[in-house]
Amino acid sequence: MSNWKLICKLDDIPQLGSRVVRPSRGGDIAIFRNGDDEVFALHDKCPHKGGPLSQGMVHGKRVTCPLHGWNIGLDDGQAVAPDVGACGKFEVKVEGGEVFLSV
Amino acid sequence: MSKPRLVLIGNGMAGVRTVEELLKIKPDHYDITIFGAEPHPNYNRILLSPVLAGEMTIQEIVLNELDWYREKGIKLHTGKQVARIDRVNRKVIADDGTEESYDRLLIATGSNPFILPIPGNDLPGVIGYRDIKDTDEMIAAARLHRHAVVIGGGLLGLEAANGLKLRGMDVTVVHAAEWLLERQLDEVAGKMLQKSLEDRGLKFLMQKQTEALIQGESGRVAAIRFKDGMQIPADLVVMAVGIRPNYALAEASGIHCNRGIVVNDTMQTFDPKVYAVGECVSHRGIAYGLVAPLFEQAKVAANHLAGYGIGRYTGSVTSTKLKVTGIDLFSAGNFLGGKDTEEIVLNDPAGGVYKKLVIRDNKLVGGVMFGDTADGPWYFQLLKDGRDIHDIRDHLIFGQSLVGDVGHAGNSKAASMADSAEVCGCNGVSKGTIVRTIKEHGLFTLDEVKKHTKAASSCGSCAGLVEQILASTIGGAYTPAASDKKPVCGCTEHSHQTVREAIRDQHLISKEAVFKTLGWTTPNGCDKCRPAVNYYLISTWPHEAKDDPQSRFVNERTHANIQKDGTYSVVPRMWGGLTTPDELRAIADAAEKYKVPTVKVTGGQRIDLLGVKREDLPAMWADLNAAGLVSGHAYGKSIRTVKTCVGAEHCRFGTQLAMDMGVKLEKMLFDMYAPHKVKLAVSGCPRNCAEAGIKDVGIIGVESGYELYVAGNGGIKTEVAQFLCKVTSDEDVMEYSGAFLQLYREEGWYLERTCHYVERVGMDYVKGRIVEDEDRRKALYASLLAALKDARDPWATSREPQAIKQFIPITVDA
Numbered sequence: 001m002s003n004w005k006l007i008c009k010l011d012d013i014p015q016l017g018s019r020v021v022r023p024s025r026g027g028d029i030a031i032f033r034n035g036d037d038e039v040f041a042l043h044d045k046c047p048h049k050g051g052p053l054s055q056g057m058v059h060g061k062r063v064t065c066p067l068h069g070w071n072i073g074l075d076d077g078q079a080v081a082p083d084v085g086a087c088g089k090f091e092v093k094v095e096g097g098e099v100f101l102s103v
Numbered sequence: 104m105s106k107p108r109l110v111l112i113g114n115g116m117a118g119v120r121t122v123e124e125l126l127k128i129k130p131d132h133y134d135i136t137i138f139g140a141e142p143h144p145n146y147n148r149i150l151l152s153p154v155l156a157g158e159m160t161i162q163e164i165v166l167n168e169l170d171w172y173r174e175k176g177i178k179l180h181t182g183k184q185v186a187r188i189d190r191v192n193r194k195v196i197a198d199d200g201t202e203e204s205y206d207r208l209l210i211a212t213g214s215n216p217f218i219l220p221i222p223g224n225d226l227p228g229v230i231g232y233r234d235i236k237d238t239d240e241m242i243a244a245a246r247l248h249r250h251a252v253v254i255g256g257g258l259l260g261l262e263a264a265n266g267l268k269l270r271g272m273d274v275t276v277v278h279a280a281e282w283l284l285e286r287q288l289d290e291v292a293g294k295m296l297q298k299s300l301e302d303r304g305l306k307f308l309m310q311k312q313t314e315a316l317i318q319g320e321s322g323r324v325a326a327i328r329f330k331d332g333m334q335i336p337a338d339l340v341v342m343a344v345g346i347r348p349n350y351a352l353a354e355a356s357g358i359h360c361n362r363g364i365v366v367n368d369t370m371q372t373f374d375p376k377v378y379a380v381g382e383c384v385s386h387r388g389i390a391y392g393l394v395a396p397l398f399e400q401a402k403v404a405a406n407h408l409a410g411y412g413i414g415r416y417t418g419s420v421t422s423t424k425l426k427v428t429g430i431d432l433f434s435a436g437n438f439l440g441g442k443d444t445e446e447i448v449l450n451d452p453a454g455g456v457y458k459k460l461v462i463r464d465n466k467l468v469g470g471v472m473f474g475d476t477a478d479g480p481w482y483f484q485l486l487k488d489g490r491d492i493h494d495i496r497d498h499l500i501f502g503q504s505l506v507g508d509v510g511h512a513g514n515s516k517a518a519s520m521a522d523s524a525e526v527c528g529c530n531g532v533s534k535g536t537i538v539r540t541i542k543e544h545g546l547f548t549l550d551e552v553k554k555h556t557k558a559a560s561s562c563g564s565c566a567g568l569v570e571q572i573l574a575s576t577i578g579g580a581y582t583p584a585a586s587d588k589k590p591v592c593g594c595t596e597h598s599h600q601t602v603r604e605a606i607r608d609q610h611l612i613s614k615e616a617v618f619k620t621l622g623w624t625t626p627n628g629c630d631k632c633r634p635a636v637n638y639y640l641i642s643t644w645p646h647e648a649k650d651d652p653q654s655r656f657v658n659e660r661t662h663a664n665i666q667k668d669g670t671y672s673v674v675p676r677m678w679g680g681l682t683t684p685d686e687l688r689a690i691a692d693a694a695e696k697y698k699v700p701t702v703k704v705t706g707g708q709r710i711d712l713l714g715v716k717r718e719d720l721p722a723m724w725a726d727l728n729a730a731g732l733v734s735g736h737a738y739g740k741s742i743r744t745v746k747t748c749v750g751a752e753h754c755r756f757g758t759q760l761a762m763d764m765g766v767k768l769e770k771m772l773f774d775m776y777a778p779h780k781v782k783l784a785v786s787g788c789p790r791n792c793a794e795a796g797i798k799d800v801g802i803i804g805v806e807s808g809y810e811l812y813v814a815g816n817g818g819i820k821t822e823v824a825q826f827l828c829k830v831t832s833d834e835d836v837m838e839y840s841g842a843f844l845q846l847y848r849e850e851g852w853y854l855e856r857t858c859h860y861v862e863r864v865g866m867d868y869v870k871g872r873i874v875e876d877e878d879r880r881k882a883l884y885a886s887l888l889a890a891l892k893d894a895r896d897p898w899a900t901s902r903e904p905q906a907i908k909q910f911i912p913i914t915v916d917a
Contacts, residue, residue, distance in 0.1 A: 003917070005915050005916075005917055007913055007915065008913055012908060014652070014653055014909075015653065016627055016653040016654075017652070017653045017909070019908070019909075019912075019913055020717075020912040020913065021912065021913045021914075021915055022912040022913065022914045022915070023914075023915050023916075023917040024914070024915070024916050024917060025917065026917075028912065034627075035626050035627040036626070049667070050668075050669070051669065052665075052669040052717075055657040055660075055661070055665065055669075055717075056630070056657070057629075057630040057633060057634075057653070057654075057656070058627075058653070059625065059626075059627050059628055059629045059630065059633065060625055060626055060627065060629075062629075064629070064630035066656065066657040066665055067665070067667065068561075069560070069630065071630075082544075082554055082555045101915070103915065103917035
C-alpha cells in the first residue's frame with residue numbers, strides 16, 4: 001500500500017532542476033522536474049561512486065551525475081549504456097500543482 | 104497508406120551505415136530491403152587484417168548481427184547478387200530471380216580487387232584480398248602451403264603479408280615501385296618501413312614486374328615469374344595492387360558512370376531516385392577507398408533520403424595508418440611536396456624516427472611520420488584547419504607533446520607501448536583495454552572510445568595517445584573532423600563556432616531560442632551543450648541574456664566546489680593573495696562553527712575550507728560576508744586568482760608594486776565568467792616568484808614598466824606563456840590584460856583554455872587585435888568593463904529566497 005506524502009509545490013522545484021528530500025529514516029531522495037514538468041524521484045546516490053544525483057544536470061528524461069558524468073534514466077534509475085548500474089526509484093505524482101512522494 | 108520502399112544494394116559498411124544514419128533521424132520513414140552478395144551480415148571489413156593475423160575472429164568483427172536487421176524490420180537477402188536494375192519499373196532483380204520494388208534505391212556495391220591481366224591469374228591459389236572468403240582462403244592456405252607471394256606493397260598488401268607471416272608462411276612481397284606505400288610515404292619513410300618489416304622476416308622484391316603465374320602439377324599455382332626472367336615458388340598469390348570501384352551493375356542499368364557511379368554533393372546519381380555511397384562512387388572525380396569518407400557520405404545520403412535536404416558532401420582529406428602491430432607510421436595530405444612547398448625534416452635513422460612536414464604559404468599541407476607518430480593527429484588537425492603555422496614553425500617538427508604533458512608516464516608512442524601500460528592515468532585504463540574495446544564494439548571515433556573505456560574522458564591529457572591507438576587499431580578508417588566543424592555534442596551537428604556566431608548574428612538571448620533556431624535534436628540539450636550555450640548567451644549579450652542556473656555545472660550553481668563525498672569546499676577571495684588578521688579570524692571561526700575537517704592553503708594564495716555540507720553553505724557564507732569576505736570563484740569557469748609576489752612593497756629586488764597591481768586586476772575582473780578558468784599572476788621583477796610564466800595572463804614588472812605574457816598554463820599540459828607586449832603604466836596593464844581576456848571571452852569555445860584558444864587562432868592574430876589595433880583594444884576593454892559592471896557577490900545573491908531553496912533539504916517523516 002502506498003503512503004503518499006506531500007513534499008512541496010511543483011514550483012518549488014525549478015524546471016530542469018531538483019530538490020532533495022530527507023526522510024527521517026533512510027538516505028536522501030532526489031526529486032527531479034524535467035522540461036515537460038514531469039516529476040521523478042530517485043535515491044540521491046549515483047550507482048557509480050555515490051555522487052548526489054540531485055546536483056546533476058537534468059535533460060530529457062536523464063540526469064547527469066555531477067561527479068563523473070554518468071547518465072541515469074529518471075524514469076527507471078538505470079545507467080545509460082555503455083555504463084551499467086541502477087539506483088533505487090520512488091513513486092511520485094503531481095496533483096493540483098503539488099508533488100507527492102510514495103514512501 | 105503504405106510507406107515508401109527503400110532498397111539497398113550492398114550489405115557493407117557504407118550502405119548499412121547510411122541506413123543506420125537514416126534510422127537515427129527518421130526511423131519509420133521507409134520499408135527497407137537490403138541485398139548482400141556475401142552470406143554474412145554487415146561486418147567490419149577494416150578488421151579483416153587482424154582476423155588474418157589471428158588477433159580476432161570473424162564473429163568479433165560483425166557490426167550488425169542478424170537480430171539487428173530483424174529488430175529494425177529490415178528485409179535482408181544475403182548471398183544474393185543483384186543481376187539487374189529495372190529503372191523503368193523501379194525494381195531490382197537478383198540472380199536467383201528475387202525481385203524487390205523501390206521508390207528510392209541506394210547503391211553501395213563497393214569495390215573489387217584489381218586482378219593483373221597476366222597468364223595464370225585465374226589459377227587456384229590466386230586471390231584478391233577483399234572479403235571473408237578471401238581471408239578464409241588465406242588462412243586455409245597457410246595451413247597447407249609454404250610459399251606466399253603478395254603482389255603489391257600497399258597498405259592492404261603489407262597487412263596481408265604480415266598476417267600470412269604470422270600464420271607461419273614464407274612471404275615475399277613483390278612491388279613495382281621503388282619503395283613501399285609510395286602513395287602514402289616518401290622514399291625515406293618507405294625504406295625505413297621496409298627495413299623494419301624485413302627485421303620481422305618478410306622478404307621484398309622491389310621494382311619487379313610480374314609476367315606470369317605458373318601452374319604446378321596439382322593444378323594449383325606453383326610459381327611466379329617476372330619480366331626479368333627471375334622465378335620464385337608461390338603456393339598462394341595474393342593480388343593487392345589496388346581496387347576498382349564496382350559499378351558494372353549501375354552502368355548496365357544506364358546510370359551515368361565514369362570510373363565509378365557519378366554522384367553530386369548530395370550523393371544522388373543522375374537518376375534522382377537512385378543514390379550511391381561508398382567505394383563504388385565517383386564524387387568530383389574521386390573514388391575513396393577509406394572508411395572515414397564513406398561515413399561522411401553516409402550521413403549526407405541519409406539526410407537526403409530522409410527528405411530533409413540538409414548537408415552536402417564536399418570531399419575528404421584522408422590520412423593513413425598501417426595496421427601492422429608494432430609499426431608506427433602516419434601520412435596525410437601532400438606528403439611529397441612540390442615546387443611551391445617547403446619541408447621541415449627530422450631524420451634519426453639509428454633511432455628509427457623520421458618526420459617530414461610539407462608547408463605551403465605557412466600552412467601545413469602534408470606530412471609523413473615513421474617511428475614516432477604521436478603527433479600525427481595534431482598535424483592532421485592543423486592541416487584540416489588550415490591554421491597559419493608561422494608562429495610555431497620553430498618547434499612544429501617536435502610536435503605538440505614536446506613539453507609538459509603529464510598523466511601517462513611520458514609515453515607518446517602508442518605502438519611501442521605494452522598492452523598493460525597505463526594510457527589514462529585518471530581512470531586507470533591500459534592500452535590493451537582500449538584496443539580490445541575498439542575491436543569488440545566496432546568503435547570509430549574518439550568520442551566513442553571515451554564513452555566506452557573512460558580513457559581521455561577526465562583531464563583529457565591522453566586524448567592524443569588514445570586517438571593514436573584508435574588510428575593504429577582501425578587504420579586509415581579514422582579521420583578527425585576539422586576542429587571548427589566538430590559538433591558541440593550529440594544534440595546538434597553544429598560546432599561551437601557556428602553556435603557562437605548564430606547567437607551573435609541572430610541576437611539569440613535564450614537557450615530555447617538557440618535550440619529552436621539551430622534545430623537541436625534533444626528537447627533541452629545535455630550536460631555538454633547546455634553550459635556552453637549558457638556561457639555563449641551571457642558572454643555575448645551581458646545584462647540581456649539571463650543566466651540559467653540549471654545550465655550551470657553544480658559548482659557554479661552552488662558557488663562551491665563539490666568533493667568526492669558530495670560535500671563542498673569553500674574558498675573566500677583574498678585579493679592578490681593578501682589577507683588581514685580579522686579575515687583570518689573570521690575564517691577560523693567559520694571553520695570551527697561548521698566543523699570543517701580540512702583547512703588547506705591553495706596554489707592560488709588563499710585558504711580552502713574542505714568538507715562543508717551543502718545545507719551549511721548559505722549560513723557559512725553569511726558569516727564570511729559579515730567579515731567582508733566574498734566568493735573566491737574557486738569553482739568556476741571564471742576568474743580564479745591573481746597570484747602576486749611581495750613586489751617593490753617589501754622586496755629588495757622588486758621593481759614594481761606587484762601586490763597593488765594584482766589587487767587592482769583582481770577587483771577589475773571580479774565575477775568574470777569565461778570559456779574556462781582564468782588565472783593571472785603579477786611578479787615584481789623577472790625572478791618571477793609569482794610564476795607568471797604559466798598563467799593565462801602573466802605580468803612581470805621590470806624597471807621600465809611591465810612585460811605582459813598570455814596563454815600560459817600550469818595544468819595538464821604545461822604551456823609557457825607567450826610574450827604579448829611591454830607597457831609602462833598600471834592603466835595599460837589593466838587595458839591590455841582586460842582586452843585580451845575579453846577577446847578570449849568573445850571568441851573562445853567553451854572549455855577551451857587561453858592556451859588552446861591562442862593555439863587555434865595564432866599569436867599573430869591576438870597581437871593584431873590587442874597590440875596593433877588601438878581602437879579594437881579600447882573597444883574590447885570597454886566591453887569587458889561594461890559586462891562586469893554591477894557584479895555582485897554570488898555568496899550574497901545565493902541567500903535570496905528563490906536561490907536558497909536548492910541548499911535546503913525538505914524533511915519528511917517517513
